[in-house]
Amino acid sequence: MSHWEKVAVKDLTPFIATSVPVTLLKSMASKVNPTDCALGDAAKALGCELLVNAEARSYRSETFPYVIRLPGESYDVGLKVEDGKLTPYWDTYSHLGKNVIAVLGDGLKKLMQEAAAAHIVRQAKANGQTIERRMVGKKIVLVSRG
Amino acid sequence: MSKEIIFEIGEDGEVEAKASGYTGDLCEKTIKAILKGMGKSTASGHTPEYYQRIAVKRTVRQ
Numbered sequence: 015m016s017h018w019e020k021v022a023v024k025d026l027t028p029f030i031a032t033s034v035p036v037t038l039l040k041s042m043a044s045k046v047n048p049t050d051c052a053l054g055d056a057a058k059a060l061g062c063e064l065l066v067n068a069e070a071r072s073y074r075s076e077t078f079p080y081v082i083r084l085p086g087e088s089y090d091v092g093l094k095v096e097d098g099k100l101t102p103y104w105d106t107y108s109h110l111g112k113n114v115i116a117v118l119g120d121g122l123k124k125l126m127q128e129a130a131a132a133h134i135v136r137q138a139k140a141n142g143q144t145i146e147r148r149m150v151g152k153k154i155v156l157v158s159r160g
Numbered sequence: 161m162s163k164e165i166i167f168e169i170g171e172d173g174e175v176e177a178k179a180s181g182y183t184g185d186l187c188e189k190t191i192k193a194i195l196k197g198m199g200k201s202t203a204s205g206h207t208p209e210y211y212q213r214i215a216v217k218r219t220v221r222q
Binding site: 018019020021126127129130131133134137138141143150152153154155156157158159160 | 162163164165166167168169170171172173174175176177178179188190191192193194195196197198201202203204205206207
């Protein structure tokens, strides 16, 4: 190894086009900036749906700009980026108990992980690299060759 | 030697990238190009191998 670098996802804003509905993002995937779709892809990989359009308007605010609809559930979760971390709007779920919050928190961690992986895959391919993906423990390992 | 970059992505979205097989600054440039726009780099550096290669190159030129 001749060089190493550590980077953390500081803000999900670059990964998402907040003014474009996610359904439209999916159909226009080839026409928009690839990184715009990364968070939507990550949510899909988790079986969640990312809402960024009028459907989420009642939940969305400047404080919690992202809304995730969880699979098989009737509720959504508002998200914000705080101190470089994706933070859910816990107050909404205070009646659901700590177990549910723990599950949501775990899912959000995976979302961050998937968002980072999706970004790297897109950038590597755009850079003419081939990329392989595997899981090593709880880590996603991407091997890029070019 | 084949060019290879390994990205390890933790559950918190932190990425650790390591390059091998690249010469000179190309390894650093390639990593930065792929991670561009993702977030700020929290740490980076070169392994002893990187400096050894530069030393060898300079010796040859002399």
